Amino acid sequence: xxxxxxxxxxxxxxxxxxxxxxxxxxxxxxxxxxxxxxxxxxxxxxxxxxxxxxxxxxxxxxxxxxxxxxxxxxxxxxxxxxxxxxxxxxxxxxxxxxxxxxxxxxxxxxxxxxxxxxxxxxxxxxxxxxxxxxxxxxxxxxxxxxxxxxxxxxxxxxxxxxxxxxxxxxxxxxxxxxxxxxxxxxxxxxxxxxxxxxxxxxxxxxxxxxxxxxxxxxxxxxxxxxxxxxxxxxxxxxxxxxxxxxxxxxxxxxxxxxxxxxxxxxxxxxxxxxxxxxxxxxxxxxxxxxx
Numbered sequence: 001x002x003x004x005x006x007x008x009x010x011x012x013x014x015x016x017x018x019x020x021x022x023x024x025x026x027x028x029x030x031x032x033x034x035x036x037x038x039x040x041x042x043x044x045x046x047x048x049x050x051x052x053x054x055x056x057x058x059x060x061x062x063x064x065x066x067x068x069x070x071x072x073x074x075x076x077x078x079x080x081x082x083x084x085x086x087x088x089x090x091x092x093x094x095x096x097x098x099x100x101x102x103x104x105x106x107x108x109x110x111x112x113x114x115x116x117x118x119x120x121x122x123x124x125x126x127x128x129x130x131x132x133x134x135x136x137x138x139x140x141x142x143x144x145x146x147x148x149x150x151x152x153x154x155x156x157x158x159x160x161x162x163x164x165x166x167x168x169x170x171x172x173x174x175x176x177x178x179x180x181x182x183x184x185x186x187x188x189x190x191x192x193x194x195x196x197x198x199x200x201x202x203x204x205x206x207x208x209x210x211x212x213x214x215x216x217x218x219x220x221x222x223x224x225x226x227x228x229x230x231x232x233x234x235x236x237x238x239x240x241x242x243x244x245x246x247x248x249x250x251x252x253x254x255x256x257x258x259x260x261x262x263x264x265x266x267x268x269x270x271x272x273x274x275x276x277x278x279x280x281x282x283x284x285x286x287x288x289x290x291x
Contacts, residue, residue, distance in 0.1 A: 036074035038095035040191055040221045041083060043069045048088035058083075062191055066201035067225040072191040091220035098193055100124065100186035101213045103158055104241045106168035115164060115171025115247035119208040122160045122240065123196045125186060126151030127178035133166040134176055141177035141203070144195035145188060152184030162240040163211055163247070170244025173251070175205065182214070190219060197225040201232055207250040210236045211243035 036059060043049035049069040053060055059074035072095060075083065083089050121141065128151050129138035138160065140150050151157060156178065161167075164174040181196040182188040193214060200210055210229065216222060226236050237243050 034076050036076050036079070038072065038189070038191065039075050039080060039083075040072050040093050040095050040194065040219075041070045041089060042091040042093075042221050042224055043071075044088055044090050045069050052083075052086070052088055062195055064194060064198045064225075067198040067228050068194055068221055069224075070221065072194075093190075093220060095189050095191045096217060096219070098182075098188055098190055098214050098216045100155060100182055101215050101238060103155075103213060104162060104239060106162060107170075107241075112166070113173040115169075115174030115244065115251050117173075117207070118171065118247040118250045119175040119177055119205045120160070120163045120171065120240075120243050120247050121177040121179050121200050121204065121208060121210040121234075122156060122163060122243075123179045123181045123193065123200075123210060123212045123214070124156035124159045125153065125182045125184060126156045126180035127160040127176060128154075128157040129176070129178055131157060131161075131165075133161060133169075134164070135166070137164070137174070138176035138178065141179050142196060142199040143180040144192040144199070145180055145183055147180075147183055151178065151180065152182075155186055156180070156182075159211060159213055159240045163244040170241050171247035171251075174244070174247040177205070177208075179210075181212075188214075190216065190222065194221055194225050197222075197229055197236070200234060201225075201229050204232070204234050206233055208234045209243045209246040209250065210234055211238075211240040212236050213238050213240060 038061070041052065043052055046069045049063070049071060052058070053063055053071055058071075058079065060071050061074060062072040064070055080092060084092050126140075126143070127138060129140055131138075143150065160176045160178070161169055163169055164171050164176050166172045177200075179196045179200060181193045193212070193216070197210070197212075200208075229236055235246060237246065
């Protein structure tokens with residue numbers, strides 16, 4: 001049923017890129033033994049991102065194509081300083097470690113078909129899509145980690161269960177797309193999280209929502225990816241149960257785009273929906289309130 005979706009995972013929109021490294025003219029010389037470090041570069045736009053990657057100066061690890069105009073690269077301090085001064089670069093940040101958030105307790109749903117026709121993308125350690133509680137509604141959508149194994153333990157599966165499991169899910173009729181962005185220990189890299197959002201932005205089966213139960217710091221790249229995904233009609237939340245609640249709402253109002261849309265209930269300052277603080281472009285807030 002989901003053969004096409006599974007096949008699409010083989011071609012990633014955030015594919016690793018191998019680029020040759022050419023020392024930029026006039027750049028400060030790096031210390032001979034200085035190891036390059038991972039960074040995420042947010043460009044001013046797609047054209048600027050393509051031009052920067054096309055310079056072939058940087059050790060590019062990932063090139064994002066939909067949710068973020070930018071790329072992940074290994075840079076020396078001199079290269080990072082040069083990029084910070086480049087007018088084509090909007091932000092440059094270290095590729096930080098992220099960790100999984102604690103999950104909400106299960107409460108059950110009371111309906112076996114709520115959320116039908118809606119897709120919940122679960123960005124976590126991966127989902128055991130063969131579990132009976134998902135029937136034929138779940139599939140492996142994308143793996144950003146490159147780590148062997150489609151899922152690890154029970155964490156990602158539990159997150160999917162809270163959103164759309166038959167017994168405990170808020171929307172047990174919704175489809176479940178497993179997007180693996182964390183390793184087996186529940187931690188990972190910001191660049192992988194953004195790769196997962198990038199894939200959802202380019203491949204989402206709408207109407208859709210995304211559950212990202214991950215703790216993170218102040219990240220301009222993540223802020224941009226979340227904002228662009230929301231504008232594309234896929235709201236991102238840190239709570240799987242909130243994602244399920246949104247799926248239930250989208251079942252009857254598939255044209256709703258964001259919790260600010262007039263078709264959403266007035267109380268949708270949706271708990272745990274990731275939003276951007278308009279006063280600080282790189283700050284993300286979790287707003288309270290129930291759907």
